[in-house]
Amino acid sequence: MRIWYDTKYGKAPYKEVLRVTFSFEGINKEDIAYRQYLLLLNDEIIQAHMEFATKEGIALFTPDTNPEQVLRKEKINYQIIDKERIPYEEVLEANNMFIEPR
Amino acid sequence: MKIIEKNKKSVVLPTYPSNLPYKTRSVCPECKRALDAEVYAKKGKVYIKRECPEHGKWDELYWSSGDEFNRAKKYASNARGLTNTNVGLTNNTGTNCPYDCGLCKNHHSHTALANIALTNRCDLSCWYCFFYAKEGDPIYEPSVDQIRLMLRNLKAEKPVSCNAVQFTGGEPTLREDLFEIIQVAREEGYEHIQLNTTGMTIAFNPGYAQKLKDAGVATLYLSFDGISLQTNPKNHFEMALTIKECRKAHLGIVLVPTLIKGVNDKDMANIIDFALQNIDVIRGVDFQPVSFVGRMPKNQRDAQRITIPDVIELIEKQTKGAIKKKDFFTIPCVSSVTNFIEALTENVQYSLDNHFACGAATYVFIDRENNEVIPLPEFIDVDGLFSYLNEVRDRIKSGKNKKIESAKLLLKLKSFIDNSKKPKELKLAKLLFDALVKHDYSVLGEFHSNSLFIGMMHFMDPYNYDQQRVERCDIHYAMPDGRIIPFCAFNVVPELYRDKVQNQYSLSWDEYKKQHPGKDPMQKYKRDSASLKADPAYDEVYKGKKYFK
Numbered sequence: 001m002r003i004w005y006d007t008k009y010g011k012a013p014y015k016e017v018l019r020v021t022f023s024f025e026g027i028n029k030e031d032i033a034y035r036q037y038l039l040l041l042n043d044e045i046i047q048a049h050m051e052f053a054t055k056e057g058i059a060l061f062t063p064d065t066n067p068e069q070v071l072r073k074e075k076i077n078y079q080i081i082d083k084e085r086i087p088y089e090e091v092l093e094a095n096n097m098f099i100e101p102r
Numbered sequence: 103m104k105i106i107e108k109n110k111k112s113v114v115l116p117t118y119p120s121n122l123p124y125k126t127r128s129v130c131p132e133c134k135r136a137l138d139a140e141v142y143a144k145k146g147k148v149y150i151k152r153e154c155p156e157h158g159k160w161d162e163l164y165w166s167s168g169d170e171f172n173r174a175k176k177y178a179s180n181a182r183g184l185t186n187t188n189v190g191l192t193n194n195t196g197t198n199c200p201y202d203c204g205l206c207k208n209h210h211s212h213t214a215l216a217n218i219a220l221t222n223r224c225d226l227s228c229w230y231c232f233f234y235a236k237e238g239d240p241i242y243e244p245s246v247d248q249i250r251l252m253l254r255n256l257k258a259e260k261p262v263s264c265n266a267v268q269f270t271g272g273e274p275t276l277r278e279d280l281f282e283i284i285q286v287a288r289e290e291g292y293e294h295i296q297l298n299t300t301g302m303t304i305a306f307n308p309g310y311a312q313k314l315k316d317a318g319v320a321t322l323y324l325s326f327d328g329i330s331l332q333t334n335p336k337n338h339f340e341m342a343l344t345i346k347e348c349r350k351a352h353l354g355i356v357l358v359p360t361l362i363k364g365v366n367d368k369d370m371a372n373i374i375d376f377a378l379q380n381i382d383v384i385r386g387v388d389f390q391p392v393s394f395v396g397r398m399p400k401n402q403r404d405a406q407r408i409t410i411p412d413v414i415e416l417i418e419k420q421t422k423g424a425i426k427k428k429d430f431f432t433i434p435c436v437s438s439v440t441n442f443i444e445a446l447t448e449n450v451q452y453s454l455d456n457h458f459a460c461g462a463a464t465y466v467f468i469d470r471e472n473n474e475v476i477p478l479p480e481f482i483d484v485d486g487l488f489s490y491l492n493e494v495r496d497r498i499k500s501g502k503n504k505k506i507e508s509a510k511l512l513l514k515l516k517s518f519i520d521n522s523k524k525p526k527e528l529k530l531a532k533l534l535f536d537a538l539v540k541h542d543y544s545v546l547g548e549f550h551s552n553s554l555f556i557g558m559m560h561f562m563d564p565y566n567y568d569q570q571r572v573e574r575c576d577i578h579y580a581m582p583d584g585r586i587i588p589f590c591a592f593n594v595v596p597e598l599y600r601d602k603v604q605n606q607y608s609l610s611w612d613e614y615k616k617q618h619p620g621k622d623p624m625q626k627y628k629r630d631s632a633s634l635k636a637d638p639a640y641d642e643v644y645k646g647k648k649y650f651k
Contacts, residue, residue, distance in 0.1 A: 001613060009584065010248040013606045019191060033136035033198035040201060040598050046583075046606070049192040049202060058192040086191075094190040095204065095584025096251065098258035 009092035017046060017091060018061040021082040022071065025055060035076065042070050046091070056081070060091060118178050118570075122148065122168070127199065130154035131397070131564035134595065136198070141568060143168040150566055162403070162565040165459060167411035170427070174410075174458045177488075179437030181210035181455030181574060185260045188586050199569055200595055204585035205259075205578070211455045213264040213586060214576035216256045217298075218249060220283065221272040222604065225627040226300055228336055230360070230395075233600075234272050240608030241623055242272075244582045248607075249283055252580035253290040259586075261450040266294035268323060275303035275310075284317040296321040296356075300337050301344035302627055311344075311351035321385065322348065326357040328369035329376050329644065334359075339634035346639040349383045356386040356555070363408040370413070371420030371650045377554055378468060378475065378649050386555030389413050393563040393593070403565060410462055413558050421475070421650045425466060425556065429477035431484065432458040433557075438488035438495075442538065445495040446504055457571040463557035465549075467525045468649075475649050478553070481523040482530070490514060491538075508539045528552060562590040582607045 004011040027035050032052040039048050039057075044065040050057035057078075061067050063085070071078045123142035128150060130137055139152035141164055148165040165171040188204030189195075196206030222242045224234035235241055244252070256264035267287055274280060274297055287295050297314065301324050304311045314322075326341060328334040337344070348355055359366065359373055370389065377384040391408045414430050433454050440453040465478040478484070494507050515531045524530060533549055536542040562571060567590070575588035581603045592599045614623055634640065 002609060010251050010582070011245060030138075031135075033201055034134070036198045037134055037136070037201045037595075037598070040602075043602075043605075047190060047192045047194075049189075049194040050198065051193075051195060052197065060191065091191055092584050095188060096255045096258070097186050097188055097260075097584075097586075098254050 005088065007087075007089040007092060009089060009096060012088050012092060014046075014063060014088040016063045016085045017088050018063060018065060018067060019082075019084055019086050020059050020061060020067045020080060021056060022059070022067075022076075022078045022080045023056050024050065024076050024078045026077040027052070035074070039070075039074055039076070042074075044070050118175070118180070121175075122171070126150070127569035128152045128160075128567045129200070129564055129594070130157050131160060131567075132157040134564070136201070139568070143171075150568055160565065163407055163409060164566055164568070165411055166409045167415075170411040170414065171459065174432035174462065177432045177435035177437075178458040179434040179441075179453070179455045181576075182212065182261060182450060182453060183210055184212060186258070188255075188584070190585065200567075200572055200588075200591040201598060203587045203591050203599060205588075208573055209588070210574045211576035212259050212262040212453070213256050213578045214266065214452065214454055214456070215578075216253075216264050216267045216586075217270050217577065217579045217589070218244075218252055218267060219271055219579070219604070220244070220249070220269050220274040220277050220280070222608075223276050223623055224271060224273040224300075225276065225302060225625055226273070226336060227626065230392075235623065237624055238611045240605055240610055241614040242604040242608040243277065243614075244607060246279060246282055246286060248582045250286045250290060251584070252582065253287055253292065255584055256578075256580055256586065257290060257292075262452055265292060265452060266296075267292050268296045268298050270298035273300055273302070275299055281313065281317050284314070284319060288318045294321075295319050296323050298323040298325075298358075300325055300340075302337065302340055304347050305337075305340040305343035308347065311347040311353045315351045315353045319353065321354045321356055323356050323358055323388075325360070326373070327359045328366040329372045330369070333366040333369045339629065339631060339640065342634070342637065342639040342643045345380055345383055345643050349380075353383070354385040354550075355380075355383055356388050357384060358388050358390060360390045360392055361408050361413060362392045363406050363412070365406070367408055367412075367416060368420070370417050372647065374417070374421065374425070374466075374554070374556060375647050375649050376643070378466075379645060380643060381468060381554055382551075384554070385550055386557060388555075389558040391558065391560045393561045394565060395563065398565075410459070410558055410560050414462060417556070424475045424650060425464070425477050429464045429466075429479045430462040430556075431464065431479075433461045433463060433559075434458055435484075435488065438491045439538065442491040442495045443541070445498040446508070446539070447541070454576060455574060456576045457568075457574040459560075459568070460571055460575070461557060461559040463555060465553045465555055467528065467553050469525055471526075473649065476523060476525060481520045481525075483518045483520075487515075487518040490518070511535070511539065525552070562594060564594055567594055 005015040029052050036050045044062050046060040048059035123140050126139050128139035137152040141150050146168050148168050148171045150164045151161040153159045187207050189206050194202035196202050196208035222235045295318050331338045377387050414427050417425050418427050440451045444451045467476045469476050512535050519530050533545045536545045572588050572590050577589040579587045579592045587599045
């Protein structure tokens, strides 16, 4: 049974998510969008962005995921810089353009 | 909780690319790799080509007439961009388009029409539809609170907040709390609310249309693929009852035919004729050339692909020249009007600055004395008017007196109108002046009730995908996670947007059934053709051709 969590921004499917910042190498500029696409196909990843200019990426993982496993599976030559659990509410807040809570 | 820093300034480049050929970005239809692409002309047509290192060359028809493409391009407008963006904690920059949505700093257009999917349940199972739950699929139905937040989010767009929402599905009328949702949209300040529906609920529930109207729904966006049972098997019979109910309730309808070459492309004039015969309730016809879903071989695409110039040409042929190619204008042409009002009021205006290749439209009127159809450009010099409005705008912006310029406009307006061809009942000069200078938009109601909008919007598929069009898209989907996604990114890459987020926010089939005891999520409509055909409403709406015999 799915558990819903109350947030200031309505019911949410997660209480927390894992925000992982990682550096990467070995991906050329032409392929970066495609690699991001492939990464996002993983159900364990909620949102992600890989920035070629800085060679860094940020991915939001579902809370019980092992990010290393997912990144390894995608054959990304990566190094995790930062990994923290954040409330999913922060994700909703960042996605929404209005900043006043209900 | 910390407040996320929002972008303060749009950095969107204001200009369109140069003339054909021009560089853009597209995707490989096979693997979705984002690729450099080129839009170019060949033998009088426009194509988009790119090469995938894995799946080779892709070359797809983009517009079937280079001349029409170049004519449409003349009306391209530079959008206002967004000063706040929607890219969240991952700080998407838009460099990995189309995999960086919500609306990013590269996006040009504000949301002109927001789509909010209320459910993926539907009581029909149309073969070409990709958006309804099959037996056992998760059920997506955002809560009223989530819908309110989506609406609030769209309203927060700057510099122009969203004012028009379409509730879609699945079939939105299957939601028992639909009226509460409409009320929420009104509370959140939406002035235009429309429903994208098959019309079944309206057809079989007398009074339902009136309830929708009373609740604040302005328009039904009704799927309608042709006037025969062969071209429109979905709601051919039921449409008669839907129209009857909407007529009683004075609830406007826009017919939405999905056009497939070889299937219903011979029925366009018939559909327009049908709409004109029911003009008291049908406000418009919005043709949608088919977008291909899933993998489709090139020969099949070539056989079924229809593009905007094809639609326009076929309308001219099928209406025997009553509605001509030259009567159609690309959607962003209205920016001349918007920019003029913006200069006059010094307020940023709601604008339709989508890509010129996305759609085209015109208005037609009925000359009741002669039973003739008169397209608006027959009696308004559209180019002259737009050009004059641009001149006045420039003069106002350079500091000329607004009142004097408005007075000059009043005097000049009549010169753009050919009274000998204009429908007699239409007081056009007054209407234009009230709308343009006095900003009395109630007069537009009069305009709409006497005219039929004929438009077309060609949503993209992976084969003809052009990133430049997506960057200017102004028809967006709101998602419950707060992101706002351009229509064609939402549907061309459903695995990252529509399906992914809706799965996150769905209930499993079993959970849904547990939460809604006694309700069958797969409840399907069963047609009784004989009694529907016997209903007097059927003969009332299907009277045969009147205008394009």
